[in-house]
Amino acid sequence: MRASELLAPTLREVPAEAEVVSHILMLRAGIIRKSASGVYTHLPLGYRVVKKVNEIIREEMDRKGGQEIMLPIIQPAELWMESGRWDIYGDELFRLKDRHGRDFALGPTHEEIITDLVRGEVRSYKQLPLLLYQIQNKYRDERRPRFGLMRGREFVMKDLYSFDKDDEGLDITYRKMYEAYSRIFARCGLSFRPVEADPGAIGGTGGSIEFMVMADSGEAAIVYCDKCNYAANVEKAEAVVNGVPSTEEMLVLREVATPGAGTVDEVTSFLGVQADRLIKTLIYRTEKETVAALVRGDREINEIKLYNLLGCVQLEMADVQTVKELTSAEVGFAGPVGLKDVRIIADREIVMMKNAVTGANKTDAHLANVNPDRDFKPDEVADIRLVKEGEPCPRCPGKLVEARGIEVGQIFKLGTKYSEALGARFLDENGREQLMIMGCYGIGVTRTVAAAIEQNHDKDGIIWPMPIAPFHAVVVPVNSRDEQQRGLAEKIYNSLREGAIEVVLDDRNERPGVKFKDADLVGYPLRVVVGARAADEGIVEVKHRKSGNVENIKVDNLVRYIKKTVLDELAGIEKYADRRWELD
Ligand code: ATP
Ligand code: MG
Numbered sequence: 001m002r003a004s005e006l007l008a009p010t011l012r013e014v015p016a017e018a019e020v021v022s023h024i025l026m027l028r029a030g031i032i033r034k035s036a037s038g039v040y041t042h043l044p045l046g047y048r049v050v051k052k053v054n055e056i057i058r059e060e061m062d063r064k065g066g067q068e069i070m071l072p073i074i075q076p077a078e079l080w081m082e083s084g085r086w087d088i089y090g091d092e093l094f095r096l097k098d099r100h101g102r103d104f105a106l107g108p109t110h111e112e113i114i115t116d117l118v119r120g121e122v123r124s125y126k127q128l129p130l131l132l133y134q135i136q137n138k139y140r141d142e143r144r145p146r147f148g149l150m151r152g153r154e155f156v157m158k159d160l161y162s163f164d165k166d167d168e169g170l171d172i173t174y175r176k177m178y179e180a181y182s183r184i185f186a187r188c189g190l191s192f193r194p195v196e197a198d199p200g201a202i203g204g205t206g207g208s209i210e211f212m213v214m215a216d217s218g219e220a221a222i223v224y225c226d227k228c229n230y231a232a233n234v235e236k237a238e239a240v241v242n243g244v245p246s247t248e249e250m251l252v253l254r255e256v257a258t259p260g261a262g263t264v265d266e267v268t269s270f271l272g273v274q275a276d277r278l279i280k281t282l283i284y285r286t287e288k289e290t291v292a293a294l295v296r297g298d299r300e301i302n303e304i305k306l307y308n309l310l311g312c313v314q315l316e317m318a319d320v321q322t323v324k325e326l327t328s329a330e331v332g333f334a335g336p337v338g339l340k341d342v343r344i345i346a347d348r349e350i351v352m353m354k355n356a357v358t359g360a361n362k363t364d365a366h367l368a369n370v371n372p373d374r375d376f377k378p379d380e381v382a383d384i385r386l387v388k389e390g391e392p393c394p395r396c397p398g399k400l401v402e403a404r405g406i407e408v409g410q411i412f413k414l415g416t417k418y419s420e421a422l423g424a425r426f427l428d429e430n431g432r433e434q435l436m437i438m439g440c441y442g443i444g445v446t447r448t449v450a451a452a453i454e455q456n457h458d459k460d461g462i463i464w465p466m467p468i469a470p471f472h473a474v475v476v477p478v479n480s481r482d483e484q485q486r487g488l489a490e491k492i493y494n495s496l497r498e499g500a501i502e503v504v505l506d507d508r509n510e511r512p513g514v515k516f517k518d519a520d521l522v523g524y525p526l527r528v529v530v531g532a533r534a535a536d537e538g539i540v541e542v543k544h545r546k547s548g549n550v551e552n553i554k555v556d557n558l559v560r561y562i563k564k565t566v567l568d569e570l571a572g573i574e575k576y577a578d579r580r581w582e583l584d
Pocket of ligand 2: 200210
């Protein structure tokens with residue numbers, strides 16, 4: 001490709017709309033352009049990267065027995081009503097009507113439509129397992145589309161759906177996908193980590209794993225053990241109940257004045273007690289009920305755990321008015337003692353506390369020496385708190401470490417959630433009708449591209465991992481007015497192309513400084529500079545984008561050198577991907 005013909009409009013300035021590095025660099029390097037909030041065009045360089053990621057995904061899906069199909073993006077509302085998600089998916093679902101007033105949705109995910117297909121076409125256990133996948137645009141009207149390709153409203157996803165005849169079959173398929181996903185992200189040249197995850201809106205009860213590209217800018221917080229393989233999204237991470245119940249003697253319950261002290265910090269400093277002696281009472285509303293959630297003063301509530309426990313559709317903190325009506329007090333003075341008309345859910349640590357401090361359900365007052373069981377009875381005791389760095393690992397004596405990641409993929413054991421709702425059955429070996437056991441497996445292709453940049457860049461631009469770089473190399477003649485240099489660069493460009501190297505010739509009539517800056521910005525792994533020494537001595541300069549190393553190479557050896565560099569790098573990554581990725 002000639003740079004003079006390539007549509008890669010680079011920008012010197014940092015675009016005001018972009019907050020994160022991948023978004024900034026993709027705009028600056030001429031990789032994407034915005035068309036509406038969360039909706040982007042992929043320019044030639046960007047689309048080349050997307051296609052490379054797609055190809056790696058395809059190879060790994062096919063290797064595991066996946067069959068590629070293409071499902072419709074426009075999906076009839078009836079199917080979403082059958083699964084029950086038409087009502088619960090909420091505003092994230094792009095809804096539209098046809099000319100006859102019929103409701104449709106733009107697919108945010110495809111469980112309904114694929115289950116509909118399979119229930120119609122598959123009758124017998126002999127046709128199972130069945131693994132079907134597609135790579136296609138998805139539509140989600142995200143509350144806050146942001147960070148460029150990271151959280152778009154239109155984005156490319158690979159989604160595979162599996163149909164098995166029993167749980168053992170699903171286990172095998174799930175393991176295969178775990179392996180395939182590990183290989184895919186390894187083959188993209190990324191540093192990643194699989195973590196235990198919450199299934200979220202996709203649902204299912206059989207477990208879920210997210211694949212995280214590790215990057216400080218990641219939206220997801222994860223914890224992992226410093227000793228064993230345990231790693232989890234904090235949404236999901238299990239809390240370990242520390243120690244044994246307190247043996248303190250129960251003291252007499254009494255009210256204490258705490259004028260103006262409503263927050264944990266204010267109460268602890270006003271009363272001179274540690275935060276872990278406080279019981280925090282948080283009032284939530286769901287579509288069905290009002291609940292009071294109790295966690296220790298030094299802990300944070302995990303709303304995902306609470307949401308799952310309540311089995312509700314909507315969960316939000318109660319508004320000021322509700323809190324006032326329920327507690328007869330201003331916000332900040334709620335407590336479980338004497339609280340009526342509300343379900344009380346206590347974190348497991350709460351019932352181990354003695355002589356705790358809680359709000360008194362009276363403005364400017366707290367209760368001291370509150371004892372669970374004696375002074376109030378929780379309706380339910382469960383793990384509803386967030387886990388933090390330094391806490392014990394739930395699997396071994398190790399400690400948890402916190403890190404940030406970008407969720408690039410997620411796999412789910414769905415079980416019979418959709419096959420039951422939509423009636424996807426088959427006849428087993430004994431001629432009995434059974435529900436199909438499903439799994440679903442997604443990869444955010446465009447998010448993976450953004451994550452690759454978040455993980456691999458420097459102040460000058462992108463540092464593409466070789467397997468997904470839009471081109472392997474760029475050839476830059478220093479002085480494009482110099483006939484000889486131009487001719488030589490042209491020759492080198494042609495011989496590299498003949499050697500199956502993906503290469504750009506920067507034949508633009510620009511100053512060398514501009515070309516070098518663009519080469520760094522776009523992030524070609526290798527840059528070949530054809531300067532004065534090329535014509536005189538037959539020597540060109542090769543700069544490695546990642547290490548910054550510069551080497552002088554004889555023109556006669558150049559193709560061999562570049563080819564070897566590219567192949568060695570790819571082979572190293574393939575070797576890493578070939579290790580055993582096992583789900584324990
Ligand atoms: P998130 O929690 O980030 O909103 P999700 O868990 O809802 O994502 P899934 O339903 O698991 O997403 O979708 C599969 C994959 O699609 C995700 O792992 C992610 O890589 C990608 N993805 C999801 N939402 C977006 C989005 N708005 N923009 C780009 N990629 C996305
Ligand atoms: Mg997910």
